[in-house]
Amino acid sequence: MSVDPSFALVGALIGVPARANMMAALMDGRAQTASELAFVAGVTPQTASSHLAKLTEAGLLAVEKQGRHRYYRLAGPAVAEALEPLSHLAPNARVPERRRAQLRRVGELRSARFCYDHLAGRLGVALADSLLKRRLLRREAGDFRLGPKGRAFLEGLGVDVAAAERERRHFARCCLDWSERRPHLGGALGAALAESLLRAKWLRRDRASRKAALTTLGESELSRHFPGLLQALTVED
Amino acid sequence: MSVDPSFALVGALIGVPARANMMAALMDGRAQTASELAFVAGVTPQTASSHLAKLTEAGLLAVEKQGRHRYYRLAGPAVAEALEPLSHLAPNARVPERRRAQLRRVGELRSARFCYDHLAGRLGVALADSLLKRRLLRREAGDFRLGPKGRAFLEGLGVDVAAAERERRHFARCCLDWSERRPHLGGALGAALAESLLRAKWLRRDRASRKAALTTLGESELSRHFPGLLQALTVED
């Protein structure tokens, strides 16, 4: 029965600004030290430690001890996938003003970014749109599934579709994007596609900014394999 | 701060036991009145009103005014879809016991519960069904009335029908059940029947959970007086 109010446990955990900031900073899947997270959360290390302990004990975060550092990261992709939709749920909720300053940074991330391990942002949405338009990908019950020619197409790009199918996570998740408000390809297939694009050097991952940048090679190759993709990317806000 | 931590807003909203209980009760998409939700959440109507206002203003719930009732429902399917995954996210979350106890599974309430002072839930519906089938009770203009042999039958169970008739409230209200979507017996007669079953120790009232539990005595007695009742109760979900 889906009337279990246990979502309140997670809600209480992520409903506190300090913890929410930490989780948001970890949403791309990278690990960060307790000190870094204390900084982004705007609290002292003692307070951060307390929060991180709670999040870890609850199973939302995982810790790795390295020397005198402790690296915290999301416990898994499911955490990011479950949290991201929440950002769209309360459009009318009031927000503190300092969000103005943060918005600039959000804008930078919009064009192309990694959502944990797959492509999101405008590039992620445009890729999904292109695949959908050509029937290589189809919506099905909240997820995606490959169209008849989808498998061959993706394998032509170097994506190991079979390996993605074997993974335990969602195969082709329909992941709603927080910046574009439209779906992009997540799950095992989304991760495999992103990995392929990186491996082919069409895309470069910027560790510092968490953005993805198209290489010159990628620009030409992607526009060849995904007609109209670049046009979709350069549409103004 | 890299990614939008706005999921904290939703998290804070659903992270409170009272609000979580309300949301959980609404997860099936049906609308319920503020009073029913206060009942489910285990708080007073004043408190419930405050919570419902917050949830509505945030866009998680929608209201519909009908007479002196206000029917609250989820603002859309997206709300349930976004909340549902959270329940599976932190299965190991350990939380103060007092707090966890405040979270109640609505499913438990469905089988047999008290709607104020009369029986509702599956048991209430099954009892009404049984009475209707045997013509001891009949539908009439939105309410019930006793059939020719109904009075004697209920008095045989220890119900003071005459006293119930003298009360100012509705005598035999046809009360639509929110969980079963089918009518059960409310009003003065419904309250008198419930009281009789409690007095006879066939039923035990759990104040904490607002449930009604059949005693072993009640199981045998009720199945004797209401043939087929237990079968109706054990139908799976």
Added chain:
DNA sequence: CTCACGCCTCGCCTATGATCGAAATATGTC
């Protein structure tokens, strides 16, 4: 070795917000 650093635990303080009683406002019933 000592010192600096990263992180955690302990204890106290404080503020947010959940809660309820009383009362007001509609609405429905007799």
Added chain:
DNA sequence: GACATATTTCGATCATAGGCGAGGCGTGAG
């Protein structure tokens, strides 16, 4: 008309838990 019911608003209370300072432990650098 009086009365009951459903819901909200206001006001006050009070417990929870977020926050930080102090101190301790382990790690790494000199």
